[in-house]
Amino acid sequence: MSMLSNSLKNLFSKPATRRYPAVPANIQPNCRGRIEYDMTKCIWCMMCSRRCPTVAIESDKAAQTHKVYRMRCIACGACVEACPTDAITMLEHYADASYAPTIDTYHQEGPIPKPAPKEKPPPCEPSEAPKKA
Amino acid sequence: MARTTVVPIGPQHPVLVEPIHLRFEVEEEVVKGVTPVIGYNHRGIEKLMENDFKKNVFISERVCGICSHQHSTAYSQAVERVMGVTPPDRALLIRTIMFELNRIHSHLLIIGLEADAIGYENMFMQCWRDREIVMRLVEMVSGNRVHYSMNQPGGVRRDINDAQQKEIEAGLKQLEERFADLEQIMRHDQTWNSRLKGIGLLSKKLAMDLGAVGPVARASGVDYDIRSTRAHPYAAYHMLKSFKPIVHEAGDTWTRMIVRMEELYVSAAIVRECISLMKPGPITAEVKGNPNGQAWSRVEASRGELVYFVKGVGKPVMDRVKIRTPTFANIPSLGPMLMGCQVADIPPIVTAIDPCICCTDR
Numbered sequence: 343m344s345m346l347s348n349s350l351k352n353l354f355s356k357p358a359t360r361r362y363p364a365v366p367a368n369i370q371p372n373c374r375g376r377i378e379y380d381m382t383k384c385i386w387c388m389m390c391s392r393r394c395p396t397v398a399i400e401s402d403k404a405a406q407t408h409k410v411y412r413m414r415c416i417a418c419g420a421c422v423e424a425c426p427t428d429a430i431t432m433l434e435h436y437a438d439a440s441y442a443p444t445i446d447t448y449h450q451e452g453p454i455p456k457p458a459p460k461e462k463p464p465p466c467e468p469s470e471a472p473k474k475a
Numbered sequence: 476m477a478r479t480t481v482v483p484i485g486p487q488h489p490v491l492v493e494p495i496h497l498r499f500e501v502e503e504e505v506v507k508g509v510t511p512v513i514g515y516n517h518r519g520i521e522k523l524m525e526n527d528f529k530k531n532v533f534i535s536e537r538v539c540g541i542c543s544h545q546h547s548t549a550y551s552q553a554v555e556r557v558m559g560v561t562p563p564d565r566a567l568l569i570r571t572i573m574f575e576l577n578r579i580h581s582h583l584l585i586i587g588l589e590a591d592a593i594g595y596e597n598m599f600m601q602c603w604r605d606r607e608i609v610m611r612l613v614e615m616v617s618g619n620r621v622h623y624s625m626n627q628p629g630g631v632r633r634d635i636n637d638a639q640q641k642e643i644e645a646g647l648k649q650l651e652e653r654f655a656d657l658e659q660i661m662r663h664d665q666t667w668n669s670r671l672k673g674i675g676l677l678s679k680k681l682a683m684d685l686g687a688v689g690p691v692a693r694a695s696g697v698d699y700d701i702r703s704t705r706a707h708p709y710a711a712y713h714m715l716k717s718f719k720p721i722v723h724e725a726g727d728t729w730t731r732m733i734v735r736m737e738e739l740y741v742s743a744a745i746v747r748e749c750i751s752l753m754k755p756g757p758i759t760a761e762v763k764g765n766p767n768g769q770a771w772s773r774v775e776a777s778r779g780e781l782v783y784f785v786k787g788v789g790k791p792v793m794d795r796v797k798i799r800t801p802t803f804a805n806i807p808s809l810g811p812m813l814m815g816c817q818v819a820d821i822p823p824i825v826t827a828i829d830p831c832i833c834c835t836d837r
Contacts, residue, residue: 344659344660344663344664345597345598345660345664345666348597348601348656348660349597352601358604358607368611370611370614370615370618371615372615372618373614373618373619374617374618374619374624393529393530395527395530395533395534396533416533416622417619418533418622418624419618419624419632420530420533423632432618
């Protein structure tokens, strides 16, 4: 198609862009937006803060809090992969824009849960492990 | 008698997307000399990469936003070579698919920018609109439009499932229709041809002497494409049967863009072939211990040959990572290209080498 017919076609067709935020953005289902903790599952193994390439997670076991520096987080998903109890999930929507660097604090109430998923599967895992050995 | 005037262009200039300083010696309207000055975008990434070798993948991606996957592939390969790990076939194929999708969006970007450089805004908008199709595909697979975070030493982090493969194929079909449109314009449109044909000439001998790489070298008749180098196979290119590098002889700006245009089709064909070769299996191999030793790896990034050298001393922290980027190799050939051209032809000639100063300065 020549440029002229292309231009005419574009002139009478719908715009290629969408009028965000009036129309919602076209976010893909497994988009890496931001991380979210489920504090009931956290067993304080510290793998998330250790694996984070940008030092965006500050974990304090004594105070039972995770601090997530949203401006540092690059949403790479290393912490999500590292978490043994699936306490971290990657949400599709990005962290909201703000005037100051956002620090989200996730606090855990009550005693630290036992590393359940590691002990719960024992019925199958230990029986599998000796087989391999 | 003509007097020599010095015209500085950059580091901030409407023509340049990124900061490079070019000092032109101009007699009337004719360029008589050019001095490129780089280093305005230095971020010390090589020093920063003296870091945990697994975390470095994310840094290497951030060397450049356009060729992010190509940087992380080169880095991961070099680390794999040091540690003696061979990624599974499926991982290699996924890497190659992302690599070529990356190339498609990079080439569409530069074709658009070239149109912008000659003031052809209509075509610029069209290229960038078509680029959204491939951006959507990469976002669907990796979860991000720019930094895919797909690679890790030993394989890839995300799989491409059957539904996604089908969607990629549908997207490619849609893209190829758009490529045909673009090709029509790039071959026959009068504005495009009269601005680009016959300017910025680079002979084959000069291209080889100055060490030009990528589409710049291939447009001058140098058959140099790492993807076809069987002696140094990388990713899944050694498994492909259909791949042949695009080489043209003319060596002018127009040919450089045509090489990129034809590579779009080649990339789409490679992605299709990779999808047809995909077999179920693991996507990552286990990486044990710390890197001890040194290795280098090279890949054919969208701008040309990209080389990574890594050195580990048995600690998790890398001792040294050296990056040689394609634009760094192509800047010397800007000199002979620009010599004797009109001042008005500077923007299309400079844009046609696809300068990525972000990579060059690191």
